[in-house]
Amino acid sequence: NFPQSVQDCDGWMMTGSKHGVYENLPWMLTLQALVRDIHTAGLPMAGICFGHQLIAEALGGKVEKSSKGWGVGLHDYSLTPQAPDWMQTKSGGFTLNAMHQDQISRLPEGTRVVASSAFCEYAALLYGDSIITFQGHPEFSTDYETDLLELRQLTGIPEERATLALQRLNQEGASEDGAVVSKWVVDFFHQHSPSGYEKW
Known part of the structure; x- marks a missing residue:
């Protein structure tokens, strides 16, 4: 069921899906x-x-199945000069688990690219001061990504790409920055909370 009004919530989160945006299903x-x-x-x-x-x-962009194929496992993203001060890290970037074969191929007008990689040019975006989005999954732990990849390897992810991703995931000390990115998202919502942090 869809909300009756955008005012039903103080903030909104759009999550992952097994579908592609270009399928243009009625609910999409x-x-x-x-x-x-x-x-x-x-x-x-x-x-x-x-x-x-x-x-x-x-908002006017375009999404397509990428010619680069599946992006899976741990992906390293670099922050761009357009990234705000509150998104900075000591390394100048962050690592997230990825699970996608679709990518944004054209940006909506006025969008700021705040993180990028060789594989995913538009890895994190800001729209003005009210929308923030990430291609990677801050909610995926390395254990979850490993299990998901082993499962989905049977349903279309090329074996060579899956194997390379699993090798990195299984390395000693393999880690992701999901907690860091999640905090960015939480802080982003806090900035818009009319009653401050207490409301969240």
Whole structure:
């Protein structure tokens, strides 16, 4: 069920999906309309993976199946000069687990690219001061990604790419920055909370 009003929530999160944005299923079109209404209202919104892509498509961008194929396992992203001060890290970047074969191929007008990689040019985006999105999954631990990759290896992910990803995931000390990125998202919502941190 879709909300009756964008004011039903103080902030919004668009999450992952097994579907591709370009499938244009009826519920996706309804969700894209909701995204546009949220954006017009200036309410805070975050998008992860499919959510990252759907928000871009809804606001004038384009999403396609990437010629680079599947992005899986641990991916390293570099922060760009457009990244705000509150997104800085000592290394100048961050690592997240990825699980996607679709990518944003054209940005909506006025979007800031705040993180990028050789594999995923538009890895993290800011839309004004009200929307933040990430292609990677801050909610995926290395254990979860390993299990998911082993499962999905049987359903279309090329064996060579899956094997390389699993090798890195299984290395001693393999880690991701999901907690760091999650805090960025939480802090982003806090910036828009009318009653401060206590409300969250």
